[in-house]
Amino acid sequence: MAFEFTKSATVVQFNEKANSQPAVTIEDVSKWFGTFQALHNVSLTVAAGERLVICGPSGSGKSTLIRCINQLEEHQEGRIVVNGTELRPGMKGLANVRRDAGMVFQQFNLFPHLSVLDNCTLALRRARKIPRDAANQIAMEKLERVRIAEQANKHPRQLSGGQQQRVAIARALCIMPKIMLFDEPTSALDPEMVKEVLDVMTTLAKDGMTMICVTHEMGFAREVADRVVFMDKGAVIEEAAPQKFFSSPEHVRTQQFLKQLLH
Amino acid sequence: MSFIEIVLGILQGAGVTAEVTLLGLLYAVPFALVAGVLQHFSTGTSRWTITIVIEFWRSTSVLVLLYAFYYSLPAFGIELSAVSVGAMVLGMNAGAYASQSVRAALQSLDRGQCEAGLALGLDRLTVLRMIELPQALRNMIPTFVNEAIQLIKGTALVSLITLTDMTFRAKQIAQLSYDPVGIYSGLLLCYLIICYPVSLLGRYLDRSAGKAGGRINGF
Numbered sequence: 001m002a003f004e005f006t007k008s009a010t011v012v013q014f015n016e017k018a019n020s021q022p023a024v025t026i027e028d029v030s031k032w033f034g035t036f037q038a039l040h041n042v043s044l045t046v047a048a049g050e051r052l053v054i055c056g057p058s059g060s061g062k063s064t065l066i067r068c069i070n071q072l073e074e075h076q077e078g079r080i081v082v083n084g085t086e087l088r089p090g091m092k093g094l095a096n097v098r099r100d101a102g103m104v105f106q107q108f109n110l111f112p113h114l115s116v117l118d119n120c121t122l123a124l125r126r127a128r129k130i131p132r133d134a135a136n137q138i139a140m141e142k143l144e145r146v147r148i149a150e151q152a153n154k155h156p157r158q159l160s161g162g163q164q165q166r167v168a169i170a171r172a173l174c175i176m177p178k179i180m181l182f183d184e185p186t187s188a189l190d191p192e193m194v195k196e197v198l199d200v201m202t203t204l205a206k207d208g209m210t211m212i213c214v215t216h217e218m219g220f221a222r223e224v225a226d227r228v229v230f231m232d233k234g235a236v237i238e239e240a241a242p243q244k245f246f247s248s249p250e251h252v253r254t255q256q257f258l259k260q261l262l263h
Numbered sequence: 264m265s266f267i268e269i270v271l272g273i274l275q276g277a278g279v280t281a282e283v284t285l286l287g288l289l290y291a292v293p294f295a296l297v298a299g300v301l302q303h304f305s306t307g308t309s310r311w312t313i314t315i316v317i318e319f320w321r322s323t324s325v326l327v328l329l330y331a332f333y334y335s336l337p338a339f340g341i342e343l344s345a346v347s348v349g350a351m352v353l354g355m356n357a358g359a360y361a362s363q364s365v366r367a368a369l370q371s372l373d374r375g376q377c378e379a380g381l382a383l384g385l386d387r388l389t390v391l392r393m394i395e396l397p398q399a400l401r402n403m404i405p406t407f408v409n410e411a412i413q414l415i416k417g418t419a420l421v422s423l424i425t426l427t428d429m430t431f432r433a434k435q436i437a438q439l440s441y442d443p444v445g446i447y448s449g450l451l452l453c454y455l456i457i458c459y460p461v462s463l464l465g466r467y468l469d470r471s472a473g474k475a476g477g478r479i480n481g482f
């Protein structure tokens with residue numbers, strides 16, 4: 001059901017945005033940690049409104065790639081353009097560019113010394129200089145959207161993992177990002193909490209948010225993704241629409257990976 | 264002299280002890296914060312420089328510094344009052360020690376905290392001010408209180424540069440009446456009277472910070 005909904009919405013969006021710039025363009029990007037090359041000439045384009053799922057074995061460079069998109073990691077070669085702005089190491093105005101992309105981390109990374117509400121309003125008030133009342137209003141709206149508004153005055157540690165991750169999603173939404181980046185958002189969660197987070201992400205996707213999700217939740221990928229990318233050893237091995245990706249993957253390594261996931 | 268008289272006599276020096284301690288804190292706290300933060304952030308030459316400054320204040324004998332500043336600086340035309348010298352030397356010494364726990368507390372924070380702040384589009388300085396320091400300072404309350412107590416006890420040394428603090432008073436009284444046991448146990452008691460409430464205050468601060476921040480560790 002949701003599957004069909006998402007697909008048709010995407011088609012509309014693609015038609016509308018056929019001429020607009022891509023949300024993210026990655027061209028021939030390479031990245032080293034010291035002498036270790038973590039990314040090998042990665043190229044990837046994400047259209048506005050598109051939902052991309054990235055998967056691959058641990059250590060294949062998925063986090064590194066997604067963190068390059070908001071320059072938590074600097075790339076050494078190639079080009080990364082986010083909403084028309086090219087990211088360069090040490091560039092001016094990086095903070096502004098980062099506000100175009102909201103990021104959700106595997107470990108939530110909520111600020112433990114701040115209430116849920118203040119977690120959400122911090123960037124609004126300190127970076128965007130929005131007065132407290134207005135910021136609170138925006139934050140409550142986003143908390144409502146992830147269905148956790150009633151916990152606004154609690155501290156993160158008083159919440160379950162799933163609740164914390166939903167707060168983290170609300171916090172990222174508060175900066176009004178054009179793109180959402182998810183780095184294994186459900187990997188640190190107890191199994192029974194995975195669904196509540198995936199549900200929130202699915203709702204976001206339905207609302208037309210551009211999303212890049214590193215995840216091994218294949219059900220989510222099938223239902224929500226427009227494209228699935230498989231990475232291995234720092235390179236993009238294969239990318240395809242989910243149906244094709246899961247039913248007839250081309251590369252041996254993709255086949256092996258999917259087989260392992262099922263076991 | 265009765266024990267009570269001795270204690271009251273010694274407490275006449277409490278004002279000077281308190282003055283040197285409070286002025287000392289005015290050196291210690293800013294120095295600890297600035298030096299700790301700079302050491303955490305800087306690299307290369309600037310890191311070397313700040314490390315050398317910290318090590319100078321940390322590794323030199325406080326007594327030697329007191330003498331050096333009080334008796335030698337006038338030879339270079341710099342006249343500082345005994346209180347100024349005492350507060351500065353003791354304060355910078357305590358601050359240098361505390362700077363190491365500022366740095367350690369910053370370094371022990373989860374890297375994800377800073378990254379989450381940056382990803383939200385906050386600049387590095389705001390991340391430090393709003394995210395890292397509040398958490399680090401909370402973890403440092405015990406160290407800061409310990410340093411403050413060290414500072415109070417350290418002020419006994421200013422009796423050697425002519426200040427009439429509690430220790431100086433004790434020595435004065437010792438010259439009037441021969442009662443080393445009474446006088447020095449009286450002096451011990453006086454430092455305890457001053458330090459213990461500070462320790463209690465510290466415990467209270469730490470507890471309330473723990474409540475607010477979700478950290479459960481005591482002294």
Ligand SMILES: Nc1ncnc2c1ncn2[C@@H]1O[C@H](COP(=O)(O)OP(=O)(O)O)[C@@H](O)[C@H]1O
Pocket residue numbers: 033036038056057058059060061062063064065
């Ligand atoms: N800060 C770092 N310093 C050194 N090596 C790193 C660092 N971060 C990641 N790596 C290495 O880069 C490779 C890719 O890591 P990562 O992008 O985290 O993989 P994934 O997210 O796919 O599990 C791994 O081999 C990892 O050890």
Ligand SMILES: [Mg+2]
Pocket residue numbers: 062063064183184
């Ligand atoms: Mg990863």
